[in-house]
Amino acid sequence: MNTATIPATQRLTNSALWYGLLITLLGMATQFLYFLRPSPPISHLLPWINLSVPGIGLFLLVIGLARAFRQPAVYRGKIWGSVLTVIALLLLVGNVFLFRQTRSVPGSAGAPQVGQRFSEFTLPDSTAQPTSLSQLFAASADGSQPKAVLLVFYRGYW
């Protein structure tokens, strides 16, 4: 039987391409999971999920594309499969870039560790009033004295 004569409508749906597209989109959606403010260990896994899910999507798309090109008489998707794969590839590159960018935080070997003393410092507060670490432990207006200070270093508001 000459497979080349099979009409386009009778060729098989290239499901790997559809699943590849779906998983790539799902991978993009995982970027929004940060808004749910996940707690550990999920929060620590999330960057890896962001990276691996679009990777799986791309892998499926490549499989689908290989089928479309090697067996064009059996499977559909030569043209739109190529387009989707290029889009998925670009998305994956973007995800890798984001992954590298957000994990470029330098180590802090010289920072005070648990059990070590946090030495005294003085910095201006938001009213430009010089404030020292020991002053942060001073009693407030209602007379209560903090037993601990939570120092939150952050990247800045810009």
Added chain:
Amino acid sequence: MRGIQEQLKEFQALGVRPVAISVDPPEVSANLRRKAGYNFTFLSDPNLDVIRRYDLLHAAAGPDGHDISRPAEFLVDRSGVVRWANFTEDIRVRPRAQEMLAVARNIR
């Protein structure tokens, strides 16, 4: 920081005073406090003196390539000893207020 503000009463009830520190000058911090409705203390380290001393510098990571602080959190008790510290590897991953409250409960 939004999480800390949301749980501010709980922190205060446990005797914990949250303090935010960044390179932002006082007027920028004042603006942020007003806009975001944060009513805990913000300190400014525009010259990176303290940030550098504690090895928290993230060089050239600011929007126009200036030096900023990396995200880091320390729970310091009255004697100045660090009781808990967190150094994230990913700027999108931060400790939850609940996690910090749990540690604070163990400090007398």
